[in-house]
Amino acid sequence: MSHHRPLRPWRFALVLLVLVALWPAAARAQEGDDADAGCAFTKREAIEANGGPLGSAIWGRLCQVREGKPSYPEGVEITVSQGEEEVGSATTGADGVFVIEIPGNGTYEVSLDVETLPKGFSLTDADRSTLGNVRVNLGDQQAAFRLGEDTRGQRDFSDYATTFAKGLRLGLIIAVAAVGLSLVYGVTGLINFAHAELVTFGAIVAFALSDAGVPFWLAVALAVVAGGALGLANDRLLWRPLRRRNMALISQMVVSIGLSIAARNIFQIVFGPNSRRYVAAAGQRESAYGPFRLTTNDLLIMGISVAVLVALTVLLRRTRLGTAIRATADNQDLAASSGIAVDRIISIVWIICGALAALGGILYGLSVTVKYDMGFILLLSLFAAVVLGGLGNAYGAVLGAIVIGVVQEMSGLFIDTAYKFVVALLVLILVLLIRPQGILGSRERFG
Amino acid sequence: MSWISVFALALQTAVGFQGASYALAATGLNLQFGYTGLSNFGHVGFLMMGAYGMAIASDRGWSIWVGLALGIGAAVLLGLALGIPTLRLRADYLSVVTIATAEILRLVANARPSAPVTGASRGIGGLSESLGFFRPNFFPEGKYGIGNSFLFSSRQLWSMVVAWSCVLVVTLLVRAWVRSPWGRVLRAIREDEDAARALGKNVVVFKLQSFVIGGSIGALAGALIALDAGSVNPGRWIAPLTFALYTVVILGGAGTVWGPVVGAVTYWFLLDFVDGALNNLWFDVSDTTAGAVRLALMGVGLMLLMIYRPQGILGSKEEMLASGR
Numbered sequence: 001m002s003h004h005r006p007l008r009p010w011r012f013a014l015v016l017l018v019l020v021a022l023w024p025a026a027a028r029a030q031e032g033d034d035a036d037a038g039c040a041f042t043k044r045e046a047i048e049a050n051g052g053p054l055g056s057a058i059w060g061r062l063c064q065v066r067e068g069k070p071s072y073p074e075g076v077e078i079t080v081s082q083g084e085e086e087v088g089s090a091t092t093g094a095d096g097v098f099v100i101e102i103p104g105n106g107t108y109e110v111s112l113d114v115e116t117l118p119k120g121f122s123l124t125d126a127d128r129s130t131l132g133n134v135r136v137n138l139g140d141q142q143a144a145f146r147l148g149e150d151t152r153g154q155r156d157f158s159d160y161a162t163t164f165a166k167g168l169r170l171g172l173i174i175a176v177a178a179v180g181l182s183l184v185y186g187v188t189g190l191i192n193f194a195h196a197e198l199v200t201f202g203a204i205v206a207f208a209l210s211d212a213g214v215p216f217w218l219a220v221a222l223a224v225v226a227g228g229a230l231g232l233a234n235d236r237l238l239w240r241p242l243r244r245r246n247m248a249l250i251s252q253m254v255v256s257i258g259l260s261i262a263a264r265n266i267f268q269i270v271f272g273p274n275s276r277r278y279v280a281a282a283g284q285r286e287s288a289y290g291p292f293r294l295t296t297n298d299l300l301i302m303g304i305s306v307a308v309l310v311a312l313t314v315l316l317r318r319t320r321l322g323t324a325i326r327a328t329a330d331n332q333d334l335a336a337s338s339g340i341a342v343d344r345i346i347s348i349v350w351i352i353c354g355a356l357a358a359l360g361g362i363l364y365g366l367s368v369t370v371k372y373d374m375g376f377i378l379l380l381s382l383f384a385a386v387v388l389g390g391l392g393n394a395y396g397a398v399l400g401a402i403v404i405g406v407v408q409e410m411s412g413l414f415i416d417t418a419y420k421f422v423v424a425l426l427v428l429i430l431v432l433l434i435r436p437q438g439i440l441g442s443r444e445r446f447g
Numbered sequence: 448m449s450w451i452s453v454f455a456l457a458l459q460t461a462v463g464f465q466g467a468s469y470a471l472a473a474t475g476l477n478l479q480f481g482y483t484g485l486s487n488f489g490h491v492g493f494l495m496m497g498a499y500g501m502a503i504a505s506d507r508g509w510s511i512w513v514g515l516a517l518g519i520g521a522a523v524l525l526g527l528a529l530g531i532p533t534l535r536l537r538a539d540y541l542s543v544v545t546i547a548t549a550e551i552l553r554l555v556a557n558a559r560p561s562a563p564v565t566g567a568s569r570g571i572g573g574l575s576e577s578l579g580f581f582r583p584n585f586f587p588e589g590k591y592g593i594g595n596s597f598l599f600s601s602r603q604l605w606s607m608v609v610a611w612s613c614v615l616v617v618t619l620l621v622r623a624w625v626r627s628p629w630g631r632v633l634r635a636i637r638e639d640e641d642a643a644r645a646l647g648k649n650v651v652v653f654k655l656q657s658f659v660i661g662g663s664i665g666a667l668a669g670a671l672i673a674l675d676a677g678s679v680n681p682g683r684w685i686a687p688l689t690f691a692l693y694t695v696v697i698l699g700g701a702g703t704v705w706g707p708v709v710g711a712v713t714y715w716f717l718l719d720f721v722d723g724a725l726n727n728l729w730f731d732v733s734d735t736t737a738g739a740v741r742l743a744l745m746g747v748g749l750m751l752l753m754i755y756r757p758q759g760i761l762g763s764k765e766e767m768l769a770s771g772r
Binding site for chain 2: 247249250251255257258259260261262263264265266268269273380383384387391416419421422425426428429432433
């Protein structure tokens with residue numbers, strides 16, 4: 001089976017080189033989303049500025065980025081009209097905010113009097129001084145005028161740095177979730193399609209517990225324990241009996257597909273079809289750490305992932321258990337004849353796999369949302385990571401995951417984000433063409 | 448709804464177009480998985496080629512035959528592009544790469560910038576009219592069938608007849624192939640690749656042939672599905688469709704000539720019967736829950752089938768054991 005080879009420095013160097021090479025590539029990016037540098041305005045802020053509920057109103061804030069800081073033009077006249085008739089008007093205050101009362105829901109025309117713009121302020125697009133079709137459906141509506149030079153397509157270093165960091169975050173999450181898949185493959189040879197559901201399971205259990213009032217970090221710990229228990233149950237109730245029957249791996253793979261479909265749909269029945277958000281994921285704000293703009297959760301996610309992966313490495317490298325796991329992955333018969341209880345080792349690997357998958361699911365849920373098919377959506381990235389790193393090689397899986405995460409996020413900077421997943425999968429296929437055994441895999445896997 | 452009509456509706460789906468199209472798609476998969484032992488987990492990608500071939504032909508005002516050629520041509524190219532690099536590798540790699548590729552194809556078809564060719568997420572409609580699929584329909588307008596529930600419209604009857612004819616022709620072809628020396632080499636590869644290689648057979652070429660032919664049969668099924676539905680959109684070509692086809696192949700008996708046909712009919716009958724029964728028993732469940740219950744049962748069914756009756760309905764236990772599955 002697989003060989004856990006010592007890490008070769010040049011291989012790491014190669015991967016780092018690829019990652020670094022992506023950086024300037026991203027700098028040539030032409031188009032992308034809007035970087036508004038602090039000009040974003042929310043209803044809550046509008047209510048604060050208004051000093052009370054907005055009522056039926058069209059509201060907004062004029063803001064232009066000048067010398068990297070948002071600044072607000074005062075005394076600009078904004079007029080709201082419906083048909084030919086003027087409904088109301090207002091002049092912006094020192095905070096740039098305007099609130100104009102309207103008679104009720106409907107479609108309005110909002111125009112800005114360019115003459116009243118103070119010196120140094122200008123519309124991004126001179127033709128857009130009138131917003132023709134402002135629909136108000138829910139009582140009030142924001143009207144946004146874009147001021148200042150068009151900054152779309154121009155990114156500063158911090159944007160690339162931040163995207164890189166977000167890619168690293170995604171990669172670390174994928175790594176935590178995928179390592180178990182790779183370990184199980186290493187000791188049993190099974191590609192477990194139902195691994196995705198172990199990931200979802202952790203996220204859902206943590207959600208249910210925290211929803212029931214358990215403190216979030218306790219809920220996380222309990223969900224990880226539950227994940228480990230589910231991993232053990234998986235092995236004892238299903239896979240061990242199938243191994244005893246000498247079921248072929250390809251058939252076991254089909255069984256895991258059945259399990260995956262069943263579990264995913266049971267999650268949908270229990271959890272519902274909608275995505276939900278952890279309480280702990282709400283109200284996160286980005287702050288600057290050097291060139292990186294990250295939230296506290298981002299830092300926590302990365303910190304936990306790194307700590308867990310380091311702990312796993314120590315476990316595999318420095319303990320008797322780890323040696324036994326590696327021996328089993330290397331050659332089961334040889335391991336058994338040197339007195340290793342192979343079945344016990346496989347069970348332990350399943351526990352680790354379930355617990356790590358659950359943790360990966362929670363971390364992924366924290367960075368996006370929790371949904372019954374979140375694991376399945378992540379599954380292709382997990383496969384890509386595992387194959388990229390070399391099937392059955394745990395360190396390879398970590399490395400592969402980071403490459404997949406960073407490539408996926410960074411590619412969003414210079415191609416349409418709709419193709420983001422495609423890039424990761426293309427990388428996978430290219431690697432298989434050039435180096436089928438993966439980055440850290442051993443050559444015997446080939447052919 | 449009475450239990451008789453639940454039964455009749457389930458039977459209608461099973462012997463109707465649904466059953467036929469799944470039987471055809473599964474025949475392709477059976478050649479790859481059942482006879483050659485290739486774990487193609489992206490069969491839906493081949494179906495998609497056929498469907499989009501038709502859709503693009505309809506969009507550009509080309510004929511139905513150009514659409515068919517386009518779809519099958521694309522499937523052959525896809526088969527070669529996937530097969531040449533991965534069939535040299537171990538089976539694990541083929542499964543991961545095929546599932547990934549099918550997903551890539553769907554995402555690309557779905558992405559906004561692809562709109563001029565694939566219609567992006569909205570897809571392409573109006574196929575059956577512009578391609579004239581129903582024009583040669585010789586069944587006069589009206590209802591055909593028995594009783595109040597087991598009824599087909601003239602259009603349904605037409606697509607059903609076309610699809611089952613394709614199934615018959617393709618199945619007979621596959622039967623001739625697998626009984627030829629070529630088919631024996633495929634089974635030898637399935638059972639022991641090294642032995643086949645030791646006998647001087649170029650294993651990769653045989654696997655590639657089986658992969659491409661199976662994929663083309665899948666594309667034919669996809670083209671028919673597109674013609675019957677009259678529209679193509681990316682939301683349909685998802686991985687669970689591939690897995691449903693695996694259920695069909697295994698249910699019928701992997702590596703048997705008529706397995707896909709028996710499997711498809713049985714699969715649709717059971718699935719629709721469960722659906723009707725669920726609606727009869729809990730009429731207050733929402734549609735999404737009923738759909739999820741049905742898929743969960745399919746998943747459990749696939750597991751139990753694989754564990755307790757891996758040879759399916761038609762297969763023989765001895766052959767399964769011989770092939771080490």
